[in-house]
Amino acid sequence: MGIAELVDGPLWYFSVAVFVVGVAWRLARIIVAPARTEFSAVSSHAAGGAAAVFSRFLPRREMRAASAYQYGWGYLFHVTLFILLLFGRVHVEFYEARIFGFSWVTMPDWLFLLVSELSFAALLMLLLYRAMEPVTRLLSTRGDYFGSILILLVMLSGCMAMDQTAEPLRVIHLFLAEVLLIWFPFGSLMHAFLFVPSRAYTGAWFGRRGIAA
Amino acid sequence: MNKVPETTSFEKGVDAMKAQIDARVVSYLSSCVRCGVCADACLFYTETEDPRYTPIYKTEPIRKVFEHEYSFWGKLGARLGLKRPLQESDLADWETLVYDGCSMCSRCSMVCPVGIDIAYVIRKVKEGLAAAGYCPDDLVHAAERAIQIGSPMGVTAATLRATLRAQEKECGLPIPLDVEEAEYLCLLSSGEIAGYPEFIGSLAKILDHAGVSWTLSSEYFEATNSGVQLGSTPLARQLVERIVDVAEKLGVKTVIMPECGHAYSTLRWDAPNMLGRALPFGVVHVLELLETLYADGRISIDAGTDARLTYHDPCNISRRGGVVDAPRRLLGALAPNFVEMREHGAMNWCCGGGGGVSANSRAEPLRRRVFAVKKRQLDELGADMLVTACSNCRNMLADGLEDHEMNTELIGLTELVAENLVSDEAGSVPPVNPSA
Ligand code: SF4
Numbered sequence: 001m002g003i004a005e006l007v008d009g010p011l012w013y014f015s016v017a018v019f020v021v022g023v024a025w026r027l028a029r030i031i032v033a034p035a036r037t038e039f040s041a042v043s044s045h046a047a048g049g050a051a052a053v054f055s056r057f058l059p060r061r062e063m064r065a066a067s068a069y070q071y072g073w074g075y076l077f078h079v080t081l082f083i084l085l086l087f088g089r090v091h092v093e094f095y096e097a098r099i100f101g102f103s104w105v106t107m108p109d110w111l112f113l114l115v116s117e118l119s120f121a122a123l124l125m126l127l128l129y130r131a132m133e134p135v136t137r138l139l140s141t142r143g144d145y146f147g148s149i150l151i152l153l154v155m156l157s158g159c160m161a162m163d164q165t166a167e168p169l170r171v172i173h174l175f176l177a178e179v180l181l182i183w184f185p186f187g188s189l190m191h192a193f194l195f196v197p198s199r200a201y202t203g204a205w206f207g208r209r210g211i212a213a
Numbered sequence: 214m215n216k217v218p219e220t221t222s223f224e225k226g227v228d229a230m231k232a233q234i235d236a237r238v239v240s241y242l243s244s245c246v247r248c249g250v251c252a253d254a255c256l257f258y259t260e261t262e263d264p265r266y267t268p269i270y271k272t273e274p275i276r277k278v279f280e281h282e283y284s285f286w287g288k289l290g291a292r293l294g295l296k297r298p299l300q301e302s303d304l305a306d307w308e309t310l311v312y313d314g315c316s317m318c319s320r321c322s323m324v325c326p327v328g329i330d331i332a333y334v335i336r337k338v339k340e341g342l343a344a345a346g347y348c349p350d351d352l353v354h355a356a357e358r359a360i361q362i363g364s365p366m367g368v369t370a371a372t373l374r375a376t377l378r379a380q381e382k383e384c385g386l387p388i389p390l391d392v393e394e395a396e397y398l399c400l401l402s403s404g405e406i407a408g409y410p411e412f413i414g415s416l417a418k419i420l421d422h423a424g425v426s427w428t429l430s431s432e433y434f435e436a437t438n439s440g441v442q443l444g445s446t447p448l449a450r451q452l453v454e455r456i457v458d459v460a461e462k463l464g465v466k467t468v469i470m471p472e473c474g475h476a477y478s479t480l481r482w483d484a485p486n487m488l489g490r491a492l493p494f495g496v497v498h499v500l501e502l503l504e505t506l507y508a509d510g511r512i513s514i515d516a517g518t519d520a521r522l523t524y525h526d527p528c529n530i531s532r533r534g535g536v537v538d539a540p541r542r543l544l545g546a547l548a549p550n551f552v553e554m555r556e557h558g559a560m561n562w563c564c565g566g567g568g569g570v571s572a573n574s575r576a577e578p579l580r581r582r583v584f585a586v587k588k589r590q591l592d593e594l595g596a597d598m599l600v601t602a603c604s605n606c607r608n609m610l611a612d613g614l615e616d617h618e619m620n621t622e623l624i625g626l627t628e629l630v631a632e633n634l635v636s637d638e639a640g641s642v643p644p645v646n647p648s649a
């Protein structure tokens with residue numbers, strides 16, 4: 001079996017399996033961890049925790065100026081990433097062939113490249129911030145850098161492989177995407193799922209007291 | 214009687230932290246993206262710009278325990294020597310970060326984009342540090358006094374009685390003590406008895422005016438909980454049990470928590486979970502009670518002050534307690550020139566002295582430094598009068614005003630209400646004078 005067959009075949013299935021099982025395992029860890037029963041009497045003006053799952057998509061008024069950099073570049077990166085994954089022609093063709101068996105509307109390739117550049121730039125700005133700001137530099141782990149650099153490489157190889165004439169570039173891109181899928185459940189990329197229980201727990205704790213968190 | 218932890222025991226600390234890892238902590242510890250947003254919510258970071266005061270960094274010990282004990286990469290990394298597990302020297306380092314550099318105000322918990330309640334996790338770290346004996350001597354001694362004498366400041370029942378006699382003279386009313394079957398039992402903080410006894414006379418005047426049946430207790434009067442400040446649930450539980458015992462013995466329906474922040478949030482929100490059952494009585498903060506009496510028409514208050522006045526929210530009463538509107542309704546009635554600080558209510562800035570910081574003399578220089586944020590808020594408003602509802606905040610604010618030579622008048626809200634009570638027939642009831 002050549003490298004291309006390996007990447008197209010077994011490694012693809014393996015990476016998807018690691019991703020699915022890994023994510024499920026990490027979510028299960030939260031579900032099976034001991035939960036604490038709440039015995040305090042709920043406030044008469046209590047609110048539920050669910051609101052915080054949504055309200056935290058935006059910074060609080062008091063924090064807007066201080067967190068503008070992280071939110072600004074963070075939003076640009078996340079939104080463009082979703083656009084690329086959901087509406088990129090090559091991606092949709094891949095999903096059709098490999099997963100769903102049907103396709104949907106895609107954006108023109110020139111737009112895909114433009115959005116990719118924006119996404120790449122946004123992630124680069126976040127990575128620079130991580131490496132240069134004293135606070136994030138102190139907090140960040142090797143895994144955080146690895147995850148960001150891996151995504152940058154996936155994007156770079158993806159743009160280079162766009163016209164699909166250079167087969168090795170396509171294989172490299174798919175290979176890197178598979179590494180990313182395998183890495184995903186083990187690092188902080190899991191925030192893509194875990195923001196929901198974290199916000200809900202916090203929202204419920206404050207909501208019980210009548211505070212909108 | 215439990216002994217306050219004195220001996221250093223690394224394993225005990227690690228075990229205590231392991232025991233704290235519940236579903237919520239797992240979710241929190243697994244979802245941080247290390248974006249640094251929480252730093253700008255914390256006065257210890259904003260006023261020092263030292264990244265070590267970043268809220269989530271204060272949780273590193275429990276993150277390391279979690280990673281080492283429970284995560285695949287953590288275990289593998291430790292085996293291969295790539296990850297350094299928690300060490301005893303870390304506990305010594307984090308003792309100062311957590312006890313001196315965090316007032317447990319929970320402001321950081323309001324801002325994390327992924328929703329981490331960072332203060333919740335810091336509280337878990339304290340549990341480990343306290344179990345390992347890595348906690349400030351001042352807090353350990355305060356907890357010892359609380360357990361042995363019944364007051365972290367060593368205030369005795371005799372001191373309480375003498376204070377009550379003086380307050381009875383001031384307000385001209387008898388102050389009920391150890392009355393069985395009263396509707397309310399009011400607890401006091403030692404700080405109030407020693408520093409702001411006029412709170413007691415003011416409350417007596419208001420409750421007498423409203424015809425409320427209430428009592429104080431000489432057997433156990435302390436509202437504060439040194440176990441919580443220290444981070445030791447076993448000690449905190451013992452102190453809570455004393456309150457439950459005395460309230461049950463007197464047969465009261467509701468316990469009034471005085472002008473003390475953590476005392477309220479502890480009894481109202483944490484105590485039932487420490488005991489594993491609902492409390493056999495209700496718990497109200499004094500401001501909630503005053504607001505209810507006012508709303509029900511049982512007390513009338515005058516718009517008696519035209520000072521430009523603002524309110525400092527004690528974190529444990531507003532953000533961590535949920536009592537945000539009651540003081541504002543009272544102030545709305547009392548003071549036509551009531552103005553809000555830009556960050557207020559659930560996003561107020563802490564006075565810097567919560568979470569045991571005020572009782573920790575080692576932390577004093579840092580605590581005085583971070584007061585700068587409150588000074589900025591006050592300067593922005595140009596208020597003549599600063600009202601609060603926590604004797605600890607009040608001490609911190611008094612220190613800060615003094616340090617910065619600000620002549621803003623400082624007062625407790627209960628006193629302000631008492632000063633502006635309107636009697637049914639004859640205008641305002643005379644004020645209670647602060648005792649010397
Ligand atoms: S704001 Fe939340 S996600 Fe960001 S570093 Fe702080 S705790 Fe982590």
Ligand code: SF4
Binds near residue numbers: 254268271319321322
């Ligand atoms: S609880 Fe308050 S003092 Fe402690 S880290 Fe959070 S913001 Fe800072």
